[in-house]
Amino acid sequence: MAKPVIWIPRHLSDATLERARRDYDVILKQEDTPGTAQEIIEMSAQADGMIPCHSEHFTADVAGRLDPRLKIIANHSVGTDHCDLNALKARGITVTNTPDVLNDATAELAVMLMLNAARRAVEGDRIVRTGAWDSWSPAFMVGKQVTGARLGIVGMGGVGRALARKARGFDMAVHYHNRHRLPTEAEMGAIYHKTLDDLLEVSDFLSLNCPATPETTGMMTSERLARMPRGSILVNAARGALVDEDALLDAIEAGHLAGAGLDCFVTEPGGNPAFAKHENIVMMPHAGSATRKTRDAMGFRALDNLDAFFDGHAPKDAL
Numbered sequence: 001m002a003k004p005v006i007w008i009p010r011h012l013s014d015a016t017l018e019r020a021r022r023d024y025d026v027i028l029k030q031e032d033t034p035g036t037a038q039e040i041i042e043m044s045a046q047a048d049g050m051i052p053c054h055s056e057h058f059t060a061d062v063a064g065r066l067d068p069r070l071k072i073i074a075n076h077s078v079g080t081d082h083c084d085l086n087a088l089k090a091r092g093i094t095v096t097n098t099p100d101v102l103n104d105a106t107a108e109l110a111v112m113l114m115l116n117a118a119r120r121a122v123e124g125d126r127i128v129r130t131g132a133w134d135s136w137s138p139a140f141m142v143g144k145q146v147t148g149a150r151l152g153i154v155g156m157g158g159v160g161r162a163l164a165r166k167a168r169g170f171d172m173a174v175h176y177h178n179r180h181r182l183p184t185e186a187e188m189g190a191i192y193h194k195t196l197d198d199l200l201e202v203s204d205f206l207s208l209n210c211p212a213t214p215e216t217t218g219m220m221t222s223e224r225l226a227r228m229p230r231g232s233i234l235v236n237a238a239r240g241a242l243v244d245e246d247a248l249l250d251a252i253e254a255g256h257l258a259g260a261g262l263d264c265f266v267t268e269p270g271g272n273p274a275f276a277k278h279e280n281i282v283m284m285p286h287a288g289s290a291t292r293k294t295r296d297a298m299g300f301r302a303l304d305n306l307d308a309f310f311d312g313h314a315p316k317d318a319l
């Protein structure tokens with residue numbers, strides 16, 4: 001029997017591509033660049049399934065123009081804000097994501113951003129690297145201590161909980177806000193705050209770990225940033241859309257926030273050039289899940305979902 005045809009627009013890990021080629025007839029896009037709307041629409045007439053990333057946008061317009069041949073979009077991402085799920089569902093297309101497998105890598109990056117912003121790593125690196133390190137003083141490079149501080153986590157899904165576990169290693173007092181309170185055994189001693197505003201007030205560090213939805217988009221407004229304690233630090237390894245970037249810049253320039261650690265931006269790729277002049281803003285180019293182990297696991301999870309679908313079962317991560 002002929003193998004199903006799948007389109008892979010980005011250069012996934014070698015192990016993922018090897019397994020995909022074993023089980024499917026793979027069309028791999030030559031250049032490792034985001035699949036355009038036009039490419040997505042054209043490929044939908046040649047493929048039964050796709051493994052896109054968050055760089056391929058399945059808007060309502062694209063969904064409406066997909067060829068009926070395409071049956072499944074097995075995303076290589078946990079976030080699905082690049083997909084209009086209702087429009088895809090209306091076309092009868094199964095959509096899956098890759099939850100859980102990137103929790104540790106993403107939480108690890110959030111810890112890195114928190115530590116780097118708190119201990120002024122960008123500035124320190126620049127001072128040593130440029131030969132500007134010419135003295136030492138007890139007042140030199142003094143930062144904010146992470147150990148024992150209060151960490152507020154917005155969104156206690158898989159990444160939020162992985163971050164809470166890692167924060168215990170720093171004896172942090174973990175507080176959280178989530179749509180629903182977790183069962184006590186899943187809280188790991190973290191303190192629940194029913195409202196985001198209450199959480200902000202007790203967060204020396206605030207980490208955003210929730211998806212971008214119509215409800216959360218733009219949620220970190222200037223009023224909300226002002227609620228965070230003076231000298232606190234914002235970390236975002238979730239989605240840029242959660243933060244009003246102008247308001248964040250104002251809070252940094254006014255000295256209300258001591259720093260920020262950002263892995264994602266409203267505009268990607270590219271980021272926000274206005275942040276670049278502030279060494280207390282540590283930036284990464286959307287690399288939360290970028291470890292070899294996790295990229296293999298994401299690819300395999302997407303393939304598991306395709307396998308189940310083409311075997312006639314409901315994929316584990318069907319949305």
Ligand code: DGY
Nearest residue numbers: 054076077078079289
């Ligand atoms: C995700 O999986 O959503 C990450 O942001 C990488 O795409």
